[in-house]
Amino acid sequence: xxxxxxxxxxxxxxxxxxxxxxxxxxxxxxxxxxxxxxxxxxxxxxxxxxxxxxxxxxxxxxxxxxxxxxxxxxxxxxxxxxxxxxxxxxxxxxxxxxxxxxxxxxxxxxxxxxxxxxxxxxxxxxxxxxxxxxxxxxxxxxxxxxxxxxxxxxxxxxxxxxxxxxxxxxxxxxxxxxxxxxxxxxxxxxxxxxxxxxxxxxxxxxxxxxxxxxxxxxxxxxxxxxxxxxxxxxxxxxxxxxxxxxxxxxxxxxxxxxxxxxxxxxxxxxxxxxxxxxxxxxxxxxxxxxxxxxxxxxxxxxxxxxxxxxxxxxxxxxxxxxxxxxxxxxxxxxxxxxxxxxxxxxxxxxxxxxxxxxxxxx
Ligand code: FES
Numbered sequence: 001x002x003x004x005x006x007x008x009x010x011x012x013x014x015x016x017x018x019x020x021x022x023x024x025x026x027x028x029x030x031x032x033x034x035x036x037x038x039x040x041x042x043x044x045x046x047x048x049x050x051x052x053x054x055x056x057x058x059x060x061x062x063x064x065x066x067x068x069x070x071x072x073x074x075x076x077x078x079x080x081x082x083x084x085x086x087x088x089x090x091x092x093x094x095x096x097x098x099x100x101x102x103x104x105x106x107x108x109x110x111x112x113x114x115x116x117x118x119x120x121x122x123x124x125x126x127x128x129x130x131x132x133x134x135x136x137x138x139x140x141x142x143x144x145x146x147x148x149x150x151x152x153x154x155x156x157x158x159x160x161x162x163x164x165x166x167x168x169x170x171x172x173x174x175x176x177x178x179x180x181x182x183x184x185x186x187x188x189x190x191x192x193x194x195x196x197x198x199x200x201x202x203x204x205x206x207x208x209x210x211x212x213x214x215x216x217x218x219x220x221x222x223x224x225x226x227x228x229x230x231x232x233x234x235x236x237x238x239x240x241x242x243x244x245x246x247x248x249x250x251x252x253x254x255x256x257x258x259x260x261x262x263x264x265x266x267x268x269x270x271x272x273x274x275x276x277x278x279x280x281x282x283x284x285x286x287x288x289x290x291x292x293x294x295x296x297x298x299x300x301x302x303x304x305x306x307x308x309x310x311x312x313x314x315x316x317x318x319x320x321x322x323x324x325x326x327x328x329x330x331x332x333x334x335x336x337x338x339x340x341x342x343x344x345x346x347x348x349x350x351x352x353x354x355x356x357x358x359x360x361x362x
Contacts, residue, residue: 084117166222245334270315
């Protein structure tokens with residue numbers, strides 16, 4: 001007990017010291033104006049030294065992916081720092097592979113700009129924009145999930161690929177936070193972005209989004225994300241989701257049939273009970289319209305629910321039951337890590353190439 005207390009006290013002291021040092025640094029040390037050289041002179045910018053690379057870039061309208069708001073806990077903000085970034089910090093190590101460390105990949109939220117710094121930023125990040133929008137509708141899909149439809153104001157249109165996401169800015173007592181939400185729109189309207197948001201108890205961004213009313217203003221950056229739908233018409237698409245994993249999948253499936261009505265696609269969606277079901281009727285309608293589209297919902301906690309005549313059990317069991325080994329497939333999975341792991345195992349048994357399995361864990 002004494003040992004545990006000492007560890008807690010020591011941990012608290014160290015954390016406090018780190019905060020103090022950081023505050024002291026920002027007040028006492030003046031690094032002056034530093035240059036961030038982006039892609040070998042393509043777009044140099046001047047910034048006040050002492051800030052993180054992530055926030056320095058953000059204030060110059062360069063938006064690097066970040067799902068944790070710069071806290072160093074998501075590992076999304078990776079960019080290459082070729083010079084001037086100092087040594088790799090212990091806070092970065094858990095998110096960087098050995099190869100990434102050797103290739104000068106860093107977490108932009110952990111690197112401080114203390115001198116001129118040279119970075120390489122992928123072109124798609126440089127195309128990410130800041131958008132303002134108004135809430136056009138907000139409707140409940142289940143007891144804890146809402147669909148929020150945003151009409152863009154400035155810029156008035158967004159160009160994105162199926163499966164991409166945006167980062168919504170939400171106010172908090174400690175300043176704005178940014179959280180990633182997949183674009184869930186079912187049609188390719190460039191002036192609209194729809195989100196599917198589950199209310200997380202105590203969650204800053206989900207509480208903010210759930211409390212929005214029609215006409216409220218929302219700010220977000222985007223689009224982000226690397227998933228690319230195969231353009232090969234012979235490739236069958238398999239989408240597997242759970243809960244809010246619906247969001248990117250809805251956008252991917254509707255985009256697929258808008259462009260390729262003949263494409264073959266399976267959609268497996270796992271929820272706990274009937275009260276967690278949403279969009280099922282929409283997908284059944286899509287199935288009637290496009291015979292090569294198949295939708296399967298499964299309840300993991302049906303508990304003898306007499307009104308449910310569909311699949312029961314975890315969703316990977318339904319994937320195993322319905323999917324025959326067959327054509328080349330591209331799979332997109334979105335849901336909790338255990339679901340992704342179980343479904344990946346099944347897909348590999350069915351002969352899906354690991355390189356064709358994409359996933360988004362949450
Ligand atoms: S922004 Fe999340 S780890 Fe850097």
